Amino acid sequence: MRSSVIVFPGSNCDRDIAVALEKMQFKNQMVWHKETSLPKTDLIVIPGGFSYGDYLRSGAIAGKSLIIDEVIKFAKNGCLILGICNGFQILTETGLLKGTLLRNKNLKFINKDVNIKVLNNKTQFTSKYRINQVLNINIAHNEGNYFTDSKHLQELKNDNLIAFKYCDNKGNTNLESNPNGALDNIAGIFNSKKNILGMMPHPERMVDKFISNDDGVNLFSSLLN
Amino acid sequence: MKITNEIIEKHGLKLDEYKTIQKLLKRNPNILELGIFSAMWNEHCSYKSSRIHLKKLPTKGKKVIQGPGENAGVIDIGDNDAIVFKIESHNHPSYIEPYQGAATGVGGILRDVFTMGARPIALLNSIHFGSTTHPKTKSLLNGVVSGIGGYGNCIGIPTVAGETKFNETYNENILVNAMAVGLAKKNKIFYSKAKGLNKAVVYVGSKTGRDGIHGASMASAEFDENSEEKKPTVQVGDPFTEKLLLEACLELMKDDSIIAIQDMGAAGLTSSSVEMASKGSLGIELELDKVPCREDNMSPYEMMLSESQERMLIILEDGKEHHARKIFEKWDLDFVIIGKTNNSKNLTLKYNNKIEGEIPVEILATKAPIYDRKWVKKKVVQKKIAIKQLKKIKLEDALIKILSSPNHSNKSWVTDQYDQMVMCDTVQKSGSDAAVIRIHNTSKAIAVTVDSSANYCKSFPLTGSKQVVCENWRNLISVGANPIAITNCLNFGNPENKEIMGEFAECIQGIKEACEFLNFPVVSGNVSFYNGTNQKSIFPTPVIGGVGLIPDISKTLNHYFKKENSNILLIGKTFGHIEQSCFLKENFSISEGLPPEINLNNEKNNGETVLQLIRKNLVTSVHDISSGGLLVALSEMSIGSNLGAKIYKPKKLTNKFEYFFGEDQGRYIVEVEKTDLEKVIKMLNDNEVYYENIGKTQAKNFEVESEFNIGVNDLFKINNQWYNNY
Amino acid sequence: MAKLFQLNLKKNKLKFSVTVTLKKDVLDPQGKVVENTLKSMGMGNLKSIRQGKFFEIEVDENDQKKAEEKVKVMCEKLLVNLIIEDFKITKLI
Amino acid sequence: MAKLFQLNLKKNKLKFSVTVTLKKDVLDPQGKVVENTLKSMGMGNLKSIRQGKFFEIEVDENDQKKAEEKVKVMCEKLLVNLIIEDFKITKLI
């Protein structure tokens, strides 16, 4: 399985995701944002962290970079695309995923381990998880407060496009378990063809028991299938 | 421009210092040259009041690759790996503009570390605010914390440890100290010493603006009521550009294009060029028209004194220009050759082909005045506090009072705003005795921590500063690390006051004694004087940042109880020293008397023994005992783990408050499984370490025999409420 | 007169201000916090406050209409997230 | 006429806009990144762009002078960081 990680100026979780992918036996390449073509690849990852300092809006400027046109082309052809954290923000800025990520409701950067649960395990990203399985995963963001219009929200629900929701350790999704104010506790969504996943939590931080836990492993092993 | 006394004073120079300048130059300086002198000769850059004392600190050791004198200290951690680290203050700018002041403090210390060829792998900070009831404290706290996070999160380096304290002594002068730790290859360390003639001097990074002009002299003058009015141009941090600069520098450092490199920190272009030239006994000529400027019509004076952030000066090897330029352009950064080295030993500044200033480098760098300022020993006042004569309180209430106080509350309100996990090597985050960072791709790790004890240092500087070093050492031991070396940030008041200078001299003496005894050398540091307002100086606050090595990552430990029914051992002797304790301060507002004595012999023996216990896998959790004493330390072990404890009351107890809250030094708590107890006791006896078996872990409840019994959940709540209600 | 006017335009670059605000139905947590803080600071008769972004844009273009069109493109292509934000362009003197 | 005016004021709360910009010599990292991006997107004749903040403030107060004074206090006390920022208050209709 070949993967490509896009690197923008100021990206900072690019190495982390590359390490995780390699650990999971992906053949990974880093792709600089000024490239105009992508190598042959089965998975494109837009990493977390920051891009261009996220000075205007998170992901806005990266969303205009040269390589993004290629990413959009690959997406249309069904290539798998994973956007983590800033990557999710970039995907919404490019329109590959609908909605947007507003500032956290407490107006502060939040870094902590939170619980999310798997809402749909019939996708290439999540097949190794059980339905409603609760994962403990690290979040680190300033703008993770997912927002979309009511029509799209309905579509997300009807078509089973919500990948993960914030919850408590028993799987209840409620106000207390929502760290950032996201609409309906949404932590990650698919596009309608389910070849694109955007998520705020960082699965690449959860593949090493020495550092945290290995709740992120199955996301990568699902992709390997 | 005629140089009047007023102009001299505005430059922070004393009249007799100006006379020295005239004598050394054998003429009058022009205004540009005066500006350069003021930048190089102020307290911040020249260490004129501290130098003779700093010399006493032990700076050498088997593991020391580079001690003080370079951008940061460097230690050897084996396998050709080196750790580069330093701490620095950004107190004054952070008081004026907390977000940007703190952010640029982080940016500055990061540059000190990556100039030396190290990739930064961890950030720490020590932040001190005024009383929580002071009207400014809340917004300063908010601004500083988000500024530290804003910079570190954006550049992508985890902020993993620190300390957050409140004390009214900082009401008008907060402390913001930031520490950065980087990883380099031992044979690829970069220094600032210029070498060779006619080498290109290259400016890289951001453009130069009018920001921060005279920032360094601001850091060397006391505040008065007007300083907020004066509105000095505060720098705005740009972590995005710094990230680009970091990657570009590390990329260029892969081969040997660089002869010397120096970040432009305080006093920007001036101090960086002077430093490089002086270390190499060379001259440097700069063509200032080439300096990339952000604003129109900037004068040579402004260019030389600007403190714009995110800039570096590099001396390049011949023939490497094209290669280097390509790298910086790839990262969208300015790259301009602005001068060259020569053998004149002068700093020569040209503008439009005209020499605007010329000063022998030697004069700037080494002829700055050095003061042996008057100092007096602290008059120590022995005072025994008789608890029996105080208002009666319950043990449980005293504990709750401490655990819910601002200084002892859980700091996750702060640390949740920092990305602690980025880089995916954080084994142990904030909240433990020391943070543990894995060396990428290996099975070893380093432990890092910062500590201070201003109250102790105020009442008895000599013992207080010794205690800070020991506490730092203990924190490293507690997570299973061999302590290696420290960096220090010495935050003091006005050195022209002999009492303050006495605090400084005695604190240095204390640090020296502890470091020498523990073989814990000082490899870098920073002095910040003039903290205070209107003649009222802050408490002496030396902050110690320590680094230790954990050779095998599987042998690191934290302080959370692991299992029910383990034995809890208290290591080190408890005398019940209650003066200067947080028990008296929080419950009775008493802050008289002396801090606990330090017995370096016991300190070392106890610590080394605990480390052996950890390495032999004989203990399952370890916590050092510091502020708050035994009972607070025990509660912290419970709170993090959800396991409770049952603590026996010792038979011959003089006073339970002294026993449970006394702050005697050199003590640890360890958790020992039943099966290992015998082995542990044997080792303690063999090493002549004093210990007591004080209780057992248990489920859910934290209790002291025949005193109180409280749910761990409740303890957690008590410990976690203050920040959220503030 | 017409000539003078033209000349003037050539000399002065055109300058615009752009204000970007969150759409009415989008929650503005930042504005809320600012509002509450101001109220708790005693600004009793503050009715409401909304926070947005502001840009000052200078364009190298003589024709005001064209210039404004360009600023509009900048807004739509980058400066504004049309899903949640509205914007307004004003010519500055 | 005067009466009508008064009445009008009573009904309509007073509304102001505040723009906050960085002082002239202060680094504007945001503006710089946006400017470079727009240029690389082909907006050649963009001359310069600076980014700032924008507030829309409604005050419960009849007297315009008083209201404006209040907004000014809000700016100085909270909304603006006078060390690095300037601000401008404009009355909205």
Ligand SMILES: Nc1ncnc2c1ncn2[C@@H]1O[C@H](COP(=O)(O)OP(=O)(O)O)[C@@H](O)[C@H]1O
């Ligand atoms: N500003 C901060 N940044 C990061 N970590 C912090 C900060 N303030 C406190 N902490 C963390 O909170 C914990 C408790 O701090 P402290 O009580 O000073 O610890 P100790 O007594 O072990 O030195 C430590 O793990 C420390 O790293």
Ligand SMILES: [Mg+2]
């Ligand atoms: Mg400790």
